[in-house]
Structure formats: structure tokens, C-alpha cells
Amino acid sequence: MNFKIYIQLLNILSTFCFKQPIPFADSSLSKRKIHKVPVPGNEDVAVWWNKKSKEWNAVHDVCPHRQASLSDGVVNPKTACIKCRYHGMEFNKHGSCTLIPSSTFNPSTFSIKNYYIKEKYNLLWIDDEKDNDIVIDVMERPHSKLPWFITSVKLPHRLLLENSIDSVHVSNVHSDMIPGINRYKPFPVFTKATTNWFNETGFSVSLTNYLDFSTETVYISPYYTYINFPKTNIFAITIPINATSSRFISNLIIEKSNVIIKSVIALFSPLLRKTSPKIFEQDVFMINSQLKNIVNKKTYKNSGVADTPITLYNKWLDKYDNETI
Numbered sequence: 001m002n003f004k005i006y007i008q009l010l011n012i013l014s015t016f017c018f019k020q021p022i023p024f025a026d027s028s029l030s031k032r033k034i035h036k037v038p039v040p041g042n043e044d045v046a047v048w049w050n051k052k053s054k055e056w057n058a059v060h061d062v063c064p065h066r067q068a069s070l071s072d073g074v075v076n077p078k079t080a081c082i083k084c085r086y087h088g089m090e091f092n093k094h095g096s097c098t099l100i101p102s103s104t105f106n107p108s109t110f111s112i113k114n115y116y117i118k119e120k121y122n123l124l125w126i127d128d129e130k131d132n133d134i135v136i137d138v139m140e141r142p143h144s145k146l147p148w149f150i151t152s153v154k155l156p157h158r159l160l161l162e163n164s165i166d167s168v169h170v171s172n173v174h175s176d177m178i179p180g181i182n183r184y185k186p187f188p189v190f191t192k193a194t195t196n197w198f199n200e201t202g203f204s205v206s207l208t209n210y211l212d213f214s215t216e217t218v219y220i221s222p223y224y225t226y227i228n229f230p231k232t233n234i235f236a237i238t239i240p241i242n243a244t245s246s247r248f249i250s251n252l253i254i255e256k257s258n259v260i261i262k263s264v265i266a267l268f269s270p271l272l273r274k275t276s277p278k279i280f281e282q283d284v285f286m287i288n289s290q291l292k293n294i295v296n297k298k299t300y301k302n303s304g305v306a307d308t309p310i311t312l313y314n315k316w317l318d319k320y321d322n323e324t325i
Contacts, residue, residue, distance in 0.1 A: 157239065
């Protein structure tokens with residue numbers, strides 16, 4: 001096979017397309033090292049800060065020469081190119097090879113896929129297209145938010161997503177971890193469910209209890225979930241990395257923005273950063289317990305109105321979802 005054709009085929013095989021931009025870290029990510037970022041499709045991306053252009057750069061994390069991970073390399077301080085630690089090949093932010101040490105080959109023989117890093121809502125997003133917009137409606141309005149909780153976990157994303165739209169589990173799973181939450185004093189019983197819309201983009205359902213208190217659960221395909229309370233929203237992004245692993249990002253969005261709210265958030269932020277992982281560990285424990293009993297198929301039984309969001313999600317999967325992950 002012609003050598004250049006082989007390289008081109010290798011480049012093509014190492015690419016994939018996102019459905020939309022994917023968040024992977026908050027905007028405080030260290031600019032002093034190269035980051036390996038897992039993305040859907042069993043791929044990794046090498047992300048680094050370009051001191052010359054003052055921007056994040058990202059390329060496929062496999063050097064086409066001998067398949068070493070570029071995220072294990074270094075950034076050339078003079079060129080701001082990522083440099084493979086194995087044989088010193090360098091690649092710029094466009095994925096073009098700029099240097100092959102000790103070789104007469106033209107560097108343009110080699111190239112790798114590049115990606116675009118965007119910063120919005122205090123998150124860093126990765127995308128394989130330059131001009132895709134990022135819009136989360138609740139954060140386009142005046143709001144305050146807690147520090148982002150971002151983690152990767154060895155769990156299938158669909159079970160993790162189900163957990164994020166299941167508000168009823170909170171009183172049991174997180175008993176005594178959240179002020180006012182106690183498994184022996186569960187939430188008032190939901191008596192009515194109203195499906196607001198259901199189509200290929202997702203669904204919205206409102207649950208009402210006997211006190212006429214109502215919450216809205218929203219799923220926006222493929223990654224976003226909301227549980228809307230009056231003036232407050234629990235927002236989550238659940239991203240499938242592969243069949244068994246996911247990235248989970250969440251926040252509490254308050255639909256007000258003033259000095260008092262921001263001061264309270266700043267005061268409690270250190271405590272939240274410490275307790276959020278522990279709360280999530282409780283979710284992971286229960287989902288793993290559930291996962292052991294789901295071999296090939298879910299055999300859920302509906303326990304009442306409160307299960308409507310889960311029922312609708314699985315109905316949505318059956319009707320609209322064709323993904324293998």
C-alpha cells in the first residue's frame with residue numbers, strides 16, 4: 001500500500017463526530033499540563049493550553065507514527081505545539097505535523113484530527129466543529145449556580161441518567177446527607193402526572209402532590225436532564241464515554257442573581273466541594289446494586305405516579321434511540 005494513502009486511512013479511522021459539544025471540565029482546569037480527555041466512541045483527546053495564542057488546543061491523542069499517546073508528551077515552549085514523548089514529532093492546534101526530528105520526510109505526511117475547545121457557563125466544551133453553538137436555556141437567563149460537580153464513573157450512562165430524573169430516590173439514598181432529607185420522612189406522595197410534550201428531542205412531565213406542589217422533569221436528548229422546582233433547577237449532563245463508563249456533570253441553578261445569593265454560595269462552596277462526591281458515591285452504590293440484577297433486560301414494575309419520568313424515558317428509548325452505547 002502507498003505509504004501516504006495508509007497514513008490518510010489511519011487519520012480517517014481515528015475520527016468521529018459528536019452530536020453536540022461535550023463538556024469535560026470546569027474553566028479552572030490547569031493550564032500547566034496536557035490533559036487526556038475521554039470522549040464517546042472509545043477515543044481520547046489530548047488537550048493543552050496554548051500560551052502563544054491564549055487558547056485551549058485539542059487533537060486526537062494518538063501519534064500516527066508509532067501510536068504513542070500525545071497526552072504523555074510535552075508542549076514545546078517556543079512553538080506551543082504538542083510534542084510526542086516517544087520520537088519527538090510535533091503537532092500544532094490544527095493537527096498538522098510541524099516537525100519530524102532526524103528525518104527527511106516532509107512533516108505534512110502526518111496529520112491528526114483536531115478539535116475545538118470552547119468555554120461557556122464556566123465549563124470547557126470539546127467539539128469537532130468550530131461553529132456549533134452551546135445553549136442551555138436555564139443558564140441564558142439571570143441565575144446563580146453552585147460549583148460544578150464533574151466526575152467520571154464506571155457506570156452505563158442510561159442508568160445514571162435514570163437516576164438523575166428520579167427525584168423520589170433522594171429521601172432514601174441521601175438520608176441525612178442533605179439538610180431536611182430523612183428516609184423516615186419521605187416526600188409527600190405524588191398524585192398526578194402530566195406529560196407536557198414527548199417527541200424525538202426528549203420529553204417533559206410534571207408531577208403534582210396532594211398539596212398542589214408541582215415539579216417538572218425534562219429530558220433533552222442526548223445528554224441533558226432537568227428537575228425544575230419553583231425558582232430552582234437541578235441540572236445534569238450525562239455523557240456516555242463507552243458502553244460501561246460515563247461522565248457526569250451537575251449543578252443547582254437558582255433563577256436569581258444578587259449579591260446575597262452569591263455570597264451564600266461562596267460561603268458554602270468549600271463544604272459543597274467536599275460533600276458532593278460523597279453524595280454521588282451513594283448514587284453509585286445503589287446503581288451498582290441495581291446493575292448486578294439487570295443482566296440483559298430491565299424488568300421494572302411501576303410503583304405509582306412518581307415513576308412516570310423513568311417510564312417515559314424507557315418509552316423514549318424504545319421509540320427514538322438507536323445508539324449502541
